[in-house]
Amino acid sequence: MTGTFALVRLALRRDRLLLPVWIMVITGAIAGTASAIGELYPGMEQRLALGVTIGSTPALQALTGPVFDATSVGGLTAWRATTLATALAGLMSIMVVTRHTRAEEETGRAELIGACAVGRHAIPAAAVIVAGGANLLIALLLTVALTGQGLPGSGALASGLAVGGTGWVFTGIAVVAAQVTEHARTANGLAISVLGLAYLLRASGDAAGVETLSWLSPLGWAQGVRAFAGERWWVVGPLALTGLILVGLAALLARRRDVGTGLLPPRLGPSDAAPNLASALALAWRLQRGGLLGWMIGFAIGGAMLGSLAQSVGDIVNDNPQLAAILERIGGAGALVDTFLAAVMGLLGLAVGGFAVQATLRLQGEEAGVRAEPVLAAAVPRWRWTLSHLVIALGGTAIVITAGGLTAGLAHGVRTGEVGEQVIRLLGAAWVQVPAAWVSAGIAMLLFGLLPRLTALAWAALVAFALLGQLGELLQLDDWIRSLSPFAHLPQAPGGEVSATPLLWLTAIAMALALAGVAAFQRRDLAGN
Amino acid sequence: MSGNPAILISGLTKTFGRVRALDGLDLTVEAGEVHGFLGPNGAGKTTTLRILLGLLRAGSGHAELLGGHPWRDAVELHRRLAYVPGDVVLWPTLSGGEAIDLLGRLRGGLDQRRKKALLELFDLDPTKKGRAYSKGNRQKVALVAALASDVELLLLDEPTAGLDPLMEAAFRECVTEERGNGRTVLLSSHILSEVEALCDRVTIVRDGRAVESGTLAQLRHLTRSSITAELDRIPDGLAELAGVHELAISGSRVRFEVEADRLGGALRLLTDAGVRGLTCQPPTLEELFLRHYQSAS
Numbered sequence: 164m165t166g167t168f169a170l171v172r173l174a175l176r177r178d179r180l181l182l183p184v185w186i187m188v189i190t191g192a193i194a195g196t197a198s199a200i201g202e203l204y205p206g207m208e209q210r211l212a213l214g215v216t217i218g219s220t221p222a223l224q225a226l227t228g229p230v231f232d233a234t235s236v237g238g239l240t241a242w243r244a245t246t247l248a249t250a251l252a253g254l255m256s257i258m259v260v261t262r263h264t265r266a267e268e269e270t271g272r273a274e275l276i277g278a279c280a281v282g283r284h285a286i287p288a289a290a291v292i293v294a295g296g297a298n299l300l301i302a303l304l305l306t307v308a309l310t311g312q313g314l315p316g317s318g319a320l321a322s323g324l325a326v327g328g329t330g331w332v333f334t335g336i337a338v339v340a341a342q343v344t345e346h347a348r349t350a351n352g353l354a355i356s357v358l359g360l361a362y363l364l365r366a367s368g369d370a371a372g373v374e375t376l377s378w379l380s381p382l383g384w385a386q387g388v389r390a391f392a393g394e395r396w397w398v399v400g401p402l403a404l405t406g407l408i409l410v411g412l413a414a415l416l417a418r419r420r421d422v423g424t425g426l427l428p429p430r431l432g433p434s435d436a437a438p439n440l441a442s443a444l445a446l447a448w449r450l451q452r453g454g455l456l457g458w459m460i461g462f463a464i465g466g467a468m469l470g471s472l473a474q475s476v477g478d479i480v481n482d483n484p485q486l487a488a489i490l491e492r493i494g495g496a497g498a499l500v501d502t503f504l505a506a507v508m509g510l511l512g513l514a515v516g517g518f519a520v521q522a523t524l525r526l527q528g529e530e531a532g533v534r535a536e537p538v539l540a541a542a543v544p545r546w547r548w549t550l551s552h553l554v555i556a557l558g559g560t561a562i563v564i565t566a567g568g569l570t571a572g573l574a575h576g577v578r579t580g581e582v583g584e585q586v587i588r589l590l591g592a593a594w595v596q597v598p599a600a601w602v603s604a605g606i607a608m609l610l611f612g613l614l615p616r617l618t619a620l621a622w623a624a625l626v627a628f629a630l631l632g633q634l635g636e637l638l639q640l641d642d643w644i645r646s647l648s649p650f651a652h653l654p655q656a657p658g659g660e661v662s663a664t665p666l667l668w669l670t671a672i673a674m675a676l677a678l679a680g681v682a683a684f685q686r687r688d689l690a691g692n
Numbered sequence: 693m694s695g696n697p698a699i700l701i702s703g704l705t706k707t708f709g710r711v712r713a714l715d716g717l718d719l720t721v722e723a724g725e726v727h728g729f730l731g732p733n734g735a736g737k738t739t740t741l742r743i744l745l746g747l748l749r750a751g752s753g754h755a756e757l758l759g760g761h762p763w764r765d766a767v768e769l770h771r772r773l774a775y776v777p778g779d780v781v782l783w784p785t786l787s788g789g790e791a792i793d794l795l796g797r798l799r800g801g802l803d804q805r806r807k808k809a810l811l812e813l814f815d816l817d818p819t820k821k822g823r824a825y826s827k828g829n830r831q832k833v834a835l836v837a838a839l840a841s842d843v844e845l846l847l848l849d850e851p852t853a854g855l856d857p858l859m860e861a862a863f864r865e866c867v868t869e870e871r872g873n874g875r876t877v878l879l880s881s882h883i884l885s886e887v888e889a890l891c892d893r894v895t896i897v898r899d900g901r902a903v904e905s906g907t908l909a910q911l912r913h914l915t916r917s918s919i920t921a922e923l924d925r926i927p928d929g930l931a932e933l934a935g936v937h938e939l940a941i942s943g944s945r946v947r948f949e950v951e952a953d954r955l956g957g958a959l960r961l962l963t964d965a966g967v968r969g970l971t972c973q974p975p976t977l978e979e980l981f982l983r984h985y986q987s988a989s
């Protein structure tokens with residue numbers, strides 16, 4: 164562990180901008196929600212009415228979890244913001260840990276550090292301390308911020324511990340992933356898959372009212388703390404303990420492997436390239452196909468799980484004739500199911516935006532890793548190299564979300580007995596999302612061409628779009644602010660009227676951004692090492 | 693062989709922010725020659741190569757490569773040249789053999805037979821994945837990919853930095869063969885013996901400027917020979933003789949350095965004093981090099 168303190172300082176120096184932004188966004192999301200709910204639902208009756216609506220809308224419960232206490236502002240805040248904030252805290256922890264562990268090993272910088280008077284576990288230990296510290300700070304700031312808004316101190320503390328605790332669990336998951344994989348990209352992918360699975364388990368459990376399912380997910384534990392609703396403090400225990408056990412497991416694994424390698428031994432490859440590995444596009448495909456496949460599998464699983472839930476959302480309402488009668492006026496349970504499915508597709512759309520940004524920024528990874536140089540020093544025009552990755556990012560976006568729409572349609576169709584019809588409807592609903600995700604890719608491409616050092620802003624934009632979509636209405640942000648998100652312009656599908664105009668506009672904007680990025684890259688210097 | 697130089701650079705500048713990497717660099721590489729591009733780390737060698745490759749935009753000045761414009765005609769020019777970077781990075785998931793084939797094809801094709809021969813010569817296993825290679829082996833991958841391509845010009849940026857002496861010898865053999873085939877080679881290096889052994893002409897660069905350029909003979913002409921002599925007696929006036937430096941006398945033995953155009957005068961003085969033994973060493977590039985950096989800093 165020698166040298167850990169110095170490495171912590173190094174990590175803080177490298178993340179002096181990134182980490183504060185993450186922390187501010189996460190605490191701000193919850194604190195903002197609390198103040199909005201306090202303003203919008205000042206009276207007990209208004210809050211109870213909202214609680215009844217939520218209780219009778221499984222779609223909402225799938226997206227944000229159940230509401231445990233609708234009488235208080237705190238209870239509603241915990242319902243609305245916990246899942247979002249815990250997912251973001253998990254994402255932050257994964258990014259921070261991978262960045263300071265596996266990514267350092269991959270670039271060989273860890274070797275430089277490891278040769279100094281630094282203990283074997285100092286690098287992962289420093290990453291865990293930084294990520295754990297960030298989560299602790301989030302817990303503290305949340306407690307202070309929520310108490311400052313006049314909410315009960317114990318609930319504020321529980322809220323903070325739930326969010327920080329979940330972040331801590333994913334700190335552990337990320338540091339384990341960093342031991343078993345060989346590349347930073349796979350480590351991130353593995354840990355984020357676990358986060359996605361945790362979200363799906365909780366969503367399924369909450370929507371279908373099966374509590375055991377929710378309890379399988381760390382995100383479900385965070386809800387189980389029941390901040391502002393008769394806090395169950397003991398649930399903080401498993402959160403803290405699981406993180407600790409995972410960190411210990413990572414330490415054990417680290418002892419069994421060499422620096423720079425994963426747990427699996429490297430395999431040999433062919434001595435000659437296949438005949439078709441002869442162009443920039445073939446290379447881009449070769450580099451990206453693994454990631455694309457992983458995303459497709461993830462979307463297929465997620466689509467199937469969420470699609471199979473949709474019908475139970477309708478069943479719950481049908482069991483309640485009173486509610487059904489009210490709902491009949493707005494289109495019946497069928498409309499409710501469609502609302503749920505549309506919300507699911509919206510989530511898949513945001514998620515595929517993540518693929519679009521990641522696949523586009525592969526360009527930046529190749530340039531920064533000096534692997535673009537040999538390609539561009541050969542007879543490959545710059546535009547062809549950029550377009551080859553861009554084609555995969557844009558095409559892959561459509562392919563990945565097709566996988567999700569297809570399995571969602573199949574799963575939902577099997578339950579309603581109209582497979583053909585539902586597959587077509589949900590494929591259509593999935594494809595509606597594509598232009599907005601393309602805009603995210605376009606932003607990434609423009610940043611790569613113009614400001615390659617600031618490509619992380621493409622991720623920031625995507626998170627901002629997600630926050631605008633999730634919280635914009637609640638926070639009563641002006642329309643023009645909410646309309647900054649491309650996802651805000653997508654028609655409701657399935658169930659809504661789909662007009663081509665916004666889709667065409669978004670596609671045109673995406674292409675314009677992307678081509679501007681390609682053009683900008685034509686003129687700039689290539690980064691060296 | 694056309695009479696036009698393969699590379700013609702004059703007054704080239706390049707700044708990165710406030711750092712001036714190239715400050716009016718001049719460089720001429722004639723077609724068919726092996727040209728040494730010599731300078732310490734940070735002198736601007738790699739920046740020059742990256743401008744020639746159209747990876748960086750030139751600031752001001754003129755740069756011409758194989759009769760074309762390095763930035764505008766990049767793709768056409770790259771079909772006719774191959775480049776080996778100083779720090780080779782490979783794709784972690786591609787095997788060495790795949791990387792060689794890919795780079796060759798992107799350049800417009802490579803000779804499979806020559807590739808096999810080079811793999812053998814450099815004793816390189818092409819089935820390992822990019823990650824698994826050592827620095828020297830990554831360098832070999834890039835060298836094989838470059839040497840197996842049928843190109844007019846090779847741009848080599850410190851290509852032997854990671855190779856062991858045995859492989860260095862193999863590399864020299866290859867470069868000699870390339871010259872025999874009429875190819876032009878620009879060899880950037882700070883390894884002086886390598887340049888001395890391989891190059892027809894040398895350009896020495898320092899702080900983004902060429903400080904010296906010419907054949908080794910021409911460069912030596914500018915420098916001092918070191919002389920050791922056993923004499924009957926120590927001649928008077930040796931210390932005062934113009935062009936003589938660092939005179940050391942121990943008993944009947946003198947050691948000194950003398951500028952090339954003053955050699956005759958010094959020798960006359962020595963013969964008059966009765967020479968019993970004499971060694972005269974031409975300056976090594978090492979000395980040439982050291983002097984450039986000492987005198988200017």
